[in-house]
Amino acid sequence: MTETTTRPLGLRERKKLKAMRHIxxxxxxxxxxxxxxxxxIERIAAAAEVSPSSIYRYFGTKEMIILWDEYDPIMLSAFDDKLAAxxxxxxLREVLTDVITASMFDQDERTIRRRMSYIMEEPAVRAGLNRQADEMALELRTTMARHTGRDPEGLELRVATAALISAFLEAIAYWHATGFRDSLHTIVNGALDVLTRGLLVE
Structure with a gap:
């Protein structure tokens, strides 16, 4: 794991993370x-013994309760670090390998599989995923532009980030569609292999 992924959290961050996991x-x-x-949201708040305003403050919307993933900021920060070299x-392959094969991910895989069912099958959650992907694309373009000197709004970085995000989204969709038969690590690596070699006729 990178230094970024193992940075100890402060007390306030730990409390917030624990509350979000519980909700x-x-x-x-x-x-x-x-x-x-x-x-x-009100029923969730009552069952979780928190106020509805706390849920809105943490997640914003009901679909984001499902879409929220504590590893997203970790991966973005680690991606930024690795792009330097x-x-x-x-x-991206190394970052995903670090996170997906980490023991902390293994412990949470059951939760991730439960979330995938709603992400793939509930239209409102899937729409939220698409919005999240657009936001992620902008963050990746900005990060890549900082390391390469290219225009973050230029065609090259738009295509590159769209390809990376689409590959990851299709990988998790395939993971769900195949009943989680293969490891997510294997599937994501396979998707990135396709990007690396392109659609070549053999």
């Missing part, structure tokens, strides 16, 4: 039992 777990239990559409695909 997400409670919400998933309610969604599993009663269906996503039938569960409100590597090409984007190699950097």
């Amino acid at each position: 997400q777990d409670v919400a998933l239990d309610l969604f599993d039992r009663d269906g996503y559409a039938h569960v409100t 590597q090409d984007p695909i190699t950097a």
